[in-house]
Amino acid sequence: MTESVGIDRSPLDAVGEVLRSINRSTFELSTVLQTVIDNAVQICHADQGNIVRQDGDVYRVTAHAGTVAPEYLEMVMSREYRPERGSVIGRTVLEREIVHLPDVLADAEYTLGNVQAAAGYRTILGVPMLRDDVVIGVLVLWRLEVKPFSDDEIRLISTFAEQAALAIGLAGILGDTREALERESAVSQVLATLARSTFDLDAVLQTVIDSAARLTGADDGLLRAEDRDFQVMAFTPGISESFREAERRREFKPGRGSVMGRALLEARPVQIDDVLADPDYSFVDAQQVAGFRTVLGIPLQSEGSLIGVLGLWRTRVAPFSDAEIAVLQTFADQAALAISNVRLFETVQRQRTELARFAPQVAGLLTTPEGESLLAGHRREITALFCDLRGFTAFAEIAEPEDLFSVLRQYHGTVGELAVANGGMVEHFAGDGLMVFFNDPTPMPDHPLAALRTAIAIRERFHDLAAAWRKRGYELGLGMGLAVGFATLGRIGFEGRYDYAGVGVVINLASRLSSAAAADEVLINQKLYAMVEDEVEAEPVEALELKGFSHAVTAYRVTGLKS
Template sequence: MTGLGRRELGGPADFERELSESKAREAALAAVLGIMRRGPSELTAVLESVAMNAVRLCAADNGSIAQLKSDGWRLIANVGDIDQESMERNWGNQPIEANRRSLTGRVLMDRRTTTIVDAQADPEYDAGVGLFNVRSLIGVPLTRGEDIVGVLILRRQEPKPFTPEQVHLLETFADQASIAIENVRLFNETKESLERQTATSEILRVIAASPTEIQPVLDAIAESAARVCGASDAHVYRVEGQVLKQWAHFGPIPGLASGESLPLSRGSVIGRSILDRRAIHIRDAVDLDPAEYPISSQLQRRWEFRTALSVPLVRHGIGIGGIAIRRTHVQPFTPTQIELLETFADQAAIAIANVELFQTVERQRGELSRFLSPQVAALITSEQGAKMLEGHRRQITVVFCDLRGFTAFAETAEPEEVLGVLREYHRVMGELIVEHRGTLEHFAGDGMMIFFNDPLPVERHELQAVRMACAMRESFEEMARAWQKRGYELGFGVGIATGYATLGRIGFEGRYDYGAIGNVVILAQRLSAEAKAGQILLSQRVQAAVETDAETTAVGDLALKGFTRPVPAFAAESVKTPARS
């Protein structure tokens, strides 16, 4: 006989009962779905609704949902007649393993819905014996793919089996709970991924904005590590010799006092992490062996933290520091959080390397500036420097200057006197070259060559060269008056020319100069040789470029060595327009 025939024979009362139960099941399932539609933040409400409706519709005395979390199995929903304290004590005191001692263990072992008709008569069941007044139990797995992520548990105080209809309904509720848990997992993974990306992007932004300072980067890393990893606080340490100094700290747990340090040893978790160059994860710092971790055991009593994680900052295979995050309660960090903290450590190591590299370049640039023109020193250490050093063409203005009467002076004066005069002369002239943005090509005894508009462009470089030469002449006159009192008769002459030249690296491996080659260089040198004491000779092109801004007089055509025709020359008297500030 069919089921329909049996139901008809049962009479209207049975039909009405079955219809009422069907409607109740549908209403319960719809209520759970309604809560699920509110969003992933309602997981607790969904699971409590599942447990409550399961207990009510399956005539159970109480029910629970257990979920597998990162730190083990946890009861996350309890409904009905349950001694909450006994329940938490029982679940907290024993791990859940796949065996027949407990209902959840049997579900994990059999990987399917499991029932115990009478727990008191089951010789293999001993979980909760003496704690709960339970006879019949049923456990339904909550699954994600092939994994069991939770168990829906119902209990009866009387030994009464669950019917097939009730088992089917419970499995439907379990499917709903599994979907809710999976939705929350996906939502949290997406949220955490976004937080990780945001945190790492923020640190990269700070690194880019602070190429010369490490402190803002480490402060940002400490804050992000604590926030994104769900820690109570974060510390960043650096190695200084044989001790660890606190570099940055974020969070309410106290850190090292000002001036305090830790020995760099395996006696602390952070020290061992740095020395062994690996992450060390402590589930509960209360359980640390004082013989193995004497420093961390003392710090745990001092600061009362529980779970701790330390990762090293490694550079060139050497631990240069470390990051430690802690929690004030026992909750192990997830593999994702450990991996993220290692990423933060890598970023910190990169930031430290960047700052050290920048400081090295700046130090080298400063050292180079003692021997080279500042512009050339900057060029050598710049990104485009290599290309420019290879050689290029540019219009420049070249200035040659030297002392008149220096040879006779050097023949009669003591070497110490000669060096004293040159040092003062080079110092004063060097300051004026830098002030006027000229590039010093070389010193040659009492002579020097300067050019403008390379490697840095100089607006109206012809006028800037003339302005510098006039300033040099004025400063020289002051020095010359002092030298005359000591019997030194010296004069100062300058030649200036403008035109195109080839500029770049000149020399050989191990000894290079940055120089200019071309007729403009030769012309400036020849004009300098022709200049009388106190005279600044300009080429015709320089004269044309500065005639509206400088007082000049025509000298006439000069027969210069190496030139087949006479060269027009002009003498600069002064500059009429002031220099731009």
């Protein structure tokens, strides 16, 4: 779900704490909502927050987190909010969308000056709590300084709002009926599993389908969700292995021939009172194996997309009641939320893994408060090191693919290992070209010297590689160019394939110096030489005419370190 969240503990731990609160409180709604707002404020580094619930035509604050003056708390607790643009709460209800004001004092439509003056907030965020497309409440967080919430924080806050909305919905559905205790126990078991499992998706979905069948008196059922890159299924214990195998092979798509296909097609709960009396029903083989007569399919939705179906059946003609369907919709919502959370977590982990291939410090940005702004893009002075092989083009023309990749793996492994060990960030590999920069994302006071030490170490290590390749008939050399200057750096790419990159003249200059360097030569620009001249042995070279530069470039050849 990943994109960085600046937090001190796992978002999944916080969601788990909310779920455990639901379980412990036996659905005492005030306790659940207080747990939600406490965790939301803490994990998203807000200063304070409120949960506002619908009360007829108005909205009132029902839970607050953060230290405030008693007078302020009394004022907001007694205040009625209506759909209008003068407040974040009213605007969120009116628009039924997330409202994010980076600075309320800069918002011309904001009219609650007395409330703002009493609380002192500057950045404020409102997230609607929706149930059946109706705003039943608003989760509000704010900061006392101008510090907008990141996209990942907003997504996480939306998860807390969903949990609060589900809790309110469950409280309304279960009510005080005679069946409430049994239903409450079943829902608590699902929520407890969510909390205990640390998002073991198989365990969560198995508990959902087992509890749904037991609670409604269904004979059997299954839960199936899939997308381009994942597929999960859970079956009640009574389903035969042959039926399970047939279901795994069956194409999962919208259509009127089955209840699950019909639920996907209509994007709503679908019940067939008697499949034998339904002219469109064509899932005959399965019906003969399982013997079901009444079937029910409830779609699982995540962020507006259909991702699966919760299906239940009875082997007699006995339609599910509206109350049972309402509770089962809650189970489907919990399953969809669990799937979404796991997929978000896996996305963040995948991005961390991808970024860690280039530099561990970049992967670490995903879990630091300043990481989001750094990944979004920033400007900083860096030392860029570019190196590429001499003789590689001729070698590539005659070498077998296996030999080519063997050479590249040894070369990349050697350079990458030395670069990371010296605090460098491997920006990219491009065939025999390799770019490293220093002083970002982790600041390094001595980044020019660190880059030069890396270059000297690479050159020395390369001698051993070149000698081994020479024995195999490969004549390869290494040229390197280094330059210091300012660049813009940040994350580029798309979902599932992110890189961390830099853009600027300094990077182009390092690349051109590398191209101009002879085998075993290290060239640096004049600014870099001025910063390290007391530490290195170097000599000037004739002014270089480099592609992309209108004037000749002054450069120096580094022969070694003085100490």
